Amino acid sequence: MKRLLALRWLPVYAAGAFAFLYLPLLVLAAFSFNSSKFTVWQGFSLRWYQAAFADTQLSEATANSLIIAFTATILSTAIGAACAYGLWKRTNRTLLGVVYLTLVTPEIVTGVSLLAFFEAFFRYLHARLGLHTVILAHIAFSVAYVVLVVLARLRTLDARLEEAALDLGATPWQAFREVTLPSILPAVVAAALLAFTVSFDDYVITSLVAGVGSETLPMVIYALARRGVNPVLNALSAMIFLGLGALVLISQALTRRAETPGADTK
Amino acid sequence: MPSNSDASSRLRRLFLAPSWLVLVSLMVAPLAIVLAYSLLTRSPYGSIGKPWSLDNYSRLADPLYLAIFLRSVWIAAAATLLCLLLGFPLALFISRSGERKNLYLTLVILPFWTSFLIRTYSWMFLLRDTGLINSILLRLGLIHQPLPLLYNYGAVLLGLVYGYLPFAVLPLYATLERLDPSLLEASADLGARPWQTLLRVTLPLAAPGFLAASVLIFIPCLGAYLTPDLLGGGKTVLIGNLINNQFTTARDWPFGSAASLVLMAIVLILLLLGLHRRGEALL
Numbered sequence: 001m002k003r004l005l006a007l008r009w010l011p012v013y014a015a016g017a018f019a020f021l022y023l024p025l026l027v028l029a030a031f032s033f034n035s036s037k038f039t040v041w042q043g044f045s046l047r048w049y050q051a052a053f054a055d056t057q058l059s060e061a062t063a064n065s066l067i068i069a070f071t072a073t074i075l076s077t078a079i080g081a082a083c084a085y086g087l088w089k090r091t092n093r094t095l096l097g098v099v100y101l102t103l104v105t106p107e108i109v110t111g112v113s114l115l116a117f118f119e120a121f122f123r124y125l126h127a128r129l130g131l132h133t134v135i136l137a138h139i140a141f142s143v144a145y146v147v148l149v150v151l152a153r154l155r156t157l158d159a160r161l162e163e164a165a166l167d168l169g170a171t172p173w174q175a176f177r178e179v180t181l182p183s184i185l186p187a188v189v190a191a192a193l194l195a196f197t198v199s200f201d202d203y204v205i206t207s208l209v210a211g212v213g214s215e216t217l218p219m220v221i222y223a224l225a226r227r228g229v230n231p232v233l234n235a236l237s238a239m240i241f242l243g244l245g246a247l248v249l250i251s252q253a254l255t256r257r258a259e260t261p262g263a264d265t266k
Numbered sequence: 267m268p269s270n271s272d273a274s275s276r277l278r279r280l281f282l283a284p285s286w287l288v289l290v291s292l293m294v295a296p297l298a299i300v301l302a303y304s305l306l307t308r309s310p311y312g313s314i315g316k317p318w319s320l321d322n323y324s325r326l327a328d329p330l331y332l333a334i335f336l337r338s339v340w341i342a343a344a345a346t347l348l349c350l351l352l353g354f355p356l357a358l359f360i361s362r363s364g365e366r367k368n369l370y371l372t373l374v375i376l377p378f379w380t381s382f383l384i385r386t387y388s389w390m391f392l393l394r395d396t397g398l399i400n401s402i403l404l405r406l407g408l409i410h411q412p413l414p415l416l417y418n419y420g421a422v423l424l425g426l427v428y429g430y431l432p433f434a435v436l437p438l439y440a441t442l443e444r445l446d447p448s449l450l451e452a453s454a455d456l457g458a459r460p461w462q463t464l465l466r467v468t469l470p471l472a473a474p475g476f477l478a479a480s481v482l483i484f485i486p487c488l489g490a491y492l493t494p495d496l497l498g499g500g501k502t503v504l505i506g507n508l509i510n511n512q513f514t515t516a517r518d519w520p521f522g523s524a525a526s527l528v529l530m531a532i533v534l535i536l537l538l539l540g541l542h543r544r545g546e547a548l549l
Contacts, residue, residue, distance in 0.1 A: 014359040014370075017352065021377055021431065024388035027398060031391070039391075039401040083285035095282065098289045104533055105293070106489025108506045109526045112513045113296035116523070120299055140292035194379060201381045204491050208513065210374040218383050225387045225496060229396050237384040238510060243398045247381045252372050 025241060031233035039229070048235035055232065058220060065217040068131060068206075069199040072138035077192040080141070080146025081184070085176065087147070088154040102144040110141055111208035118209060129211025137209045142195040149194065149255070153187030154180075179184065186254040193251035197244050267300070289420070297530070304523035313517055322524035331508070335528075338504040341419065342487035345426035349483050352427065352477060353434025357475075358468070363440040371439065378432040386496050388418060389425055393497075417499030425493040430486065441475030452477045481540045485533050505529050 035045030052058060087096060102110070114137045118129060157180065164176040203218040210216065217240070225232045305318050325331070360370045377385060392398050393415040400412040415421065445468065453463040491506030498504075505525065512522025 001330055004549060010362070016372060017356045019430075020428070021374070024380060024428070025377065025385065028384075028388045028391050039396055039398050040405075057540075079284040079288055083282040086282035086285075090278070092282065094414045095286065095289070098293060099285075102289065102293050104485055104537060105297075106458060106486065106491075106506065106529060106533065108489055108491040108509050109297075109300075109530055110293075112509055112526055113300045114292065115513060116299045116303060116519060117292070117296035138291060139288060143288055147285070166274070172277040193496070197379055197381075201383055203383050205430070208510075211434045221383055221387065222496075226388055229391075229394070233387065234391065237381075240381055241384055244380045245376055248376055249372070251379075252375060260482060 007109040012184045022151075028234050029238040029241070032231065032238045033214040034231065036100075037229075037231055048231040049065065051232045051240075052235045052239070058217070058232075058236070059216075061217045061220040064131060064214060068134050068138060068216060069196050071135050072142060073192050073196040074201045075135075076139045076142040076195050077146050077188060077190075080143040080191065080195075081188045083143070084147045084150035084154055084225045085184075087151060089159055099144045099147050101146075102141060107141075107202075107204040111205040113141050114140065115208045118227065119150045121173075129142055129209055129214075131210075131214045133211065134206050134207045134214060134216065137205050138199040141202075141205065142198055145194055145198060146188075146191040149191035150184055150187050153255075186257060198245050199249075200244060220254055267514060276547040300523040300526055303520050305522050306393075308518050308520050322521045323382075323528070325521060326524060326528060334503055334508050335505060337419075338488055341423055341426070341504065342484050342490075345423055345430065345487045346480050346483045346520040348423070348427045349431050349434040349478060350438075353431055353479065354472070354476075355439055357438035357442055358464075360439050361445075371436075373437045374432045378429075382492065383427060385494055386425055386449050389421070389428065389497060393421055416497060417501060419498065419502060421497040422494045422502055422504075426487050426490060429493060433482045437478040437482065438472060441472045441478075445471055468473045477540055481536060485536065488527055488532065512519075515517045 031039065031041075032048055033044050034041055035047065036042035040189070083099075086092075111199070114133075118133050118136075122128060162175045162179050165179045166172065170178065201218060203222050206216050207219055207222070209220065210222065221233060224230050303314055304322050305320070306314050307317055307319060307321065308314055326335075360367055360374070363370060390397070395401070395412040395414075395416070397416070399415060402407045406411065425544070437441075449467055449471070450463055453467045454460075458466070460469055489506050490504065491510055494502045494504045495510075498507075509522050509525050509529070512518045512525065516522075
């Protein structure tokens with residue numbers, strides 16, 4: 001007991017834990033450069049990357065995913081950041097409650113309820129599922145992330161700065177635009193990057209509301225993964241992980257910088 | 267200045283309006299529709315209509331479906347426990363690593379936000395019959411038949427633990443970070459060995475972190491769909507798969523709606539019981 005808990009083993013344990021988190025991904029990335037189709041290392045090759053870029057189904061799905069993620073990110077960031085600002089000085093428990101509700105609702109429930117909602121309305125509107133329904137669904141689930149990230153930043157700010165601006169004759173819009181917005185901008189960008197990542201990666205909700213002909217990249221990946229070994233998928237995974245990972249790192253750096261005391265006192 | 271405060275509250279209403287619109291029309295209304303469907307009846311042709319009844323809920327009491335719910339609860343509980351066990355030492359390590367804290371925290375957060383789908387797929391790559399682990403073991407001659415590593419509940423559990431480990435580390439780290447170091451010094455001064463301090467001071471004081479982490483892990487695991495679907499194959503049925511099947515292949519929306527709402531009810535009850543603290547620590 002004593003030896004097991006000896007705290008000097010902690011770094012060894014931590015190294016093991018980080019290996020657990022990263023090894024599966026690193027192995028996957030390594031095998032994306034394998035020239036063999038099988039899980040036996042044969043030599044370095046970029047053929048699976050070439051195959052991934054040559055695949056028209058993949059590029060169409062990527063285009064769809066990018067359109068969805070960009071549109072949903074811009075809208076949910078604007079809506080969520082405005083919401084956070086509105087909740088900052090005087091909170092609204094009902095609205096904040098609904099924000100938390102969207103965060104705790106299991107993805108599958110969000111998915112099926114949006115499907116039921118769209119189908120119920122579209123019966124009267126004679127509309128169909130497609131990219132637009134995916135975009136609406138992504139806005140629905142990513143607004144909450146934006147609200148929380150921006151609200152967390154706002155709560156570190158001194159509200160008296162805005163009051164001073166108002167006392168000096170600024171309109172509320174000017175006070176927001178000139179005083180508060182510049183200090184929350186890094187958090188807004190961080191939130192947007194997270195929203196983009198969450199949107200680009202979503203499968204469960206997207207697959208339910210996408211309908212025919214609006215396949216996204218995660219839907220293609222899912223279908224490929226179910227079918228069996230496919231080295232193109234390894235190459236694709238490595239690229240997506242690098243791309244999204246970079247966004248997450250930037251987002252983290254922005255959040256951290258904003259949290260550092262004195263980072264924005266000039 | 268009344269005019270200015272009027273303008274302020276007008277601006278505030280204007281800022282809140284879009285989120286009200288989005289959240290009410292795309293979160294609350296859909297859930298209300300699911301509630302209505304769960305009380306309606308499916309006709310033999312698949313359309314939904316009257317009479318109103320609680321039949322869909324009583325069907326869930328069938329032993330077949332009860333077993334699915336119990337199995338989901340069991341797997342989610344096991345995943346939660348494993349995440350806490352594996353996550354606590356890591357959180358402890360990070361809280362004691364001085365200037366490198368932020369680096370380590372980022373390393374924990376990075377895979378979580380990056381891509382759940384790809385992280386799940388990476389385990390399919392490792393575990394399947396022609397996957398890396400079986401290939402290596404076969405080539406070493408240790409086995410002659412591939413081991414059935416994928417498509418079972420063990421693989422689902424592994425995938426959930428892998429996916430939600432960061433949810434354990436972050437709240438535990440947050441509580442450890444807030445812990446008053448003088449309490450630890452006092453314990454040491456009074457003659458406790460480091461491991462005694464850990465067991466009798468640090469661990470009890472980290473209780474709120476354990477509670478927050480449990481709720482944050484248990485809830486998504488209970489409703490998990492992707493992990494059981496990909497790593498469990500067709501054989502595993504958990505609540506998430508049940509709901510998805512009712513809305514896709516089986517096309518029994520009223521029954522799927524009832525299952526969704528029971529899942530929601532479990533989630534909300536757990537939240538009310540366990541989580542006073544909010545989930546902001548995660549972002």
